[in-house]
Amino acid sequence: MTGAVCPLALLSAGTEATVADVRADRGMRLRLAGMGLCPEVWVRVQCADWGSLIVSVGDARYALSRGIAMKVLVREAA
């Protein structure tokens, strides 16, 4: 588990990864934690639409704007 770290926004559809770090402001970070998006969580990109994404996190699926997807750093699954 020592792949390179990159923003979630750069992943293409179908890629799986684990969250390495969330670099948003604290309020947003706490909200994201409530949504299950915090370090070490497994995510899968379902749809990547020029920056905005649909991602599965656990049982849930979220649409993220590019703004947030750039702040969520992930480590691509080998």
Add this chain to the structure above:
Amino acid sequence: MIGIRIALAGNPNVGKTTLFNALTGSRQHVGNWPGVTVEKKTGRINRNGHTIEVIDLPGTYSLTAYSADEVVARDYILEEKPDVVVQVVDATHLERNLYLTTQITELEVPVVIALNMVDEAEATGCTIDRERLSSLLEIPVVRTVGTRGEGLDDLLDAAVREAKTSPHHEHIVGYGNEIEAMIASLVGVLAADKDLGDRYPLRWLAARLLEGDENALAKVKESPVSSRVQDILSGTDLDEYEAAMADRRYDVIAAVLPQVRTAGARSMNVSEMIDRVVTDRYLGIPIFLALMWGAFELTFVVAAPFVALIEAGLAWLSAAVAGWLGPAWLASLVGDGIIGGVGSVLVFVPNIFILFLFLSFLEDTGYLARAAFIMDRLMYAIGLPGKAFIPMLIGFGCNVPGIMAARTIEGEKDRLITILVNPFISCSARLPVYILFAGAFFGAAAGAVVFFLYVLGISTAIGSAKLFRHTILPGESSPFIMEMPPYRLPTVGTSLLHTWSRGAMYVRKAGTIILAGALVVWCLASFPFGVEYGSSESLAGSLGRLLEPLVAPLGFDWKIAVALLFGLVAKEVVVGSLGVLYGTGEEGDALSTALLADPGLSAATALALMVFVLLYAPCLATIATIRKEAGSWRWAGFSVAYGLVLAWTLSLIVGRIAPFFLGGA
């Protein structure tokens, strides 16, 4: 006779309002997208002689509220201290839902879990050992299926029992030695402030402070112990605590879940398959536009025979009334005032119902959330988050809930812009005006004209948003994240119920506010005594001629001026007033025929008028909502002024340009 207050809390879109409606018999708005409920709603039940008050709260992902609707939920639980919190939990998203449970239990209120959507969980072959979950969490867990009304009695029993038990069960996550030591020392300091201790559970407050929660920091700011709290916090890395605490909560959940849940075979997810098509980067927008276009066609085509039927019925009625009622003034009051005014609005009930049916379909299936995603790119270009598209779609029904829906938007400036542009989204009340004028003057092209007006409304909203973003409310659009609910197939029953509860509002409005408007206009058109009804010598005529200079450049005469003035109350009144002023005639002609016969009205003027009605000042209810949601009369006033100026300018332009396209009408 002790009253018990039960608050329904939980993640968004888990079925809180569905349970609330089932428990209390209310008809609050339900929809398959997160953020439907944005303010608290109260209902009462009588049970074994006890009054139980049930409060439905907006959904929230954590008690660290991030948007305006989440603040409502958190503050209610924290400040109003309900006797018991029923956390509605979506059985298909246990992990994330239980995260909120760990936060709610820290508030030291009695909690009962309503394990909802069990039907969906079971459909995937997943089973949940409810009793084991209950004993592991030390919280009563009741199985419910909100849509079928299952488990309501058990839920109420458990809630009442829990509210009356003291000390109640309490399950609190332990955060490990280091953090617990910090919490203990903070609690020690905080305890010195008696006032604080009376209002908030100190362990909860301490934990929030360690997480760097700004709301918690604000709470201790005024306290005499504030500086000592700061001393403790200043030497620490809050970011680290925050991450560690979230970790611990998920660890606890991860330890519980395998003991209670056996996952079913995960079949290929239908929602994912549908999404692959509808959110496709090339197909997404065309599919969305096709849906909208189809909806407008449907609104016209399917409604047409019903409209004709109602028109015929009203024509017969007004002809009959003219024969039955003795005194001429009474016949005029009923024929011109009531049938002419209210009838001309009621004619469009079929169109309105079909529009609502379509909107409730968008909401109940879950497509609405996808529309926000599809539009994200476009919205980003104008400086708003994609989420801001949802209030717009809701605004097609009515701008009041549209503006309220803006509460889910996190950035304050983004929210304000979303509120201010919502009135340009053409609500259902404006549809009668279009159908009337487009139907009369544009014949077969009526559908296209109405589609043009809706697109003009959206374009104006988007253009204004961009303008506001660059002038009065500068800044970047806040990043957004939004849950995509699974697609759900609405039953015919729920679709009709949702359509009916909104459509009924339109009918009720016709019987109240529009009736009142029509009667006022009728009086103005009839007095002073002796003048010819509806002539320019009547009071209405004088009023109209006073306003006429303002709208004369647009080609509108005094009758239209009066209709527009009263249309400020509610936009259907424009049609109602014209119905009164033009009278239904002896033959009970439809209003459209009378309009067509008016030499002062051309197709170009009709188009200019429709543009004016689309854009000019929002109705009274919307103005009041803007005032409430934006927090000041200034914004409401701004909205009215901006709308009027824009409407005047655009309809002047349209009125001048249109003749060239319409062949010099």
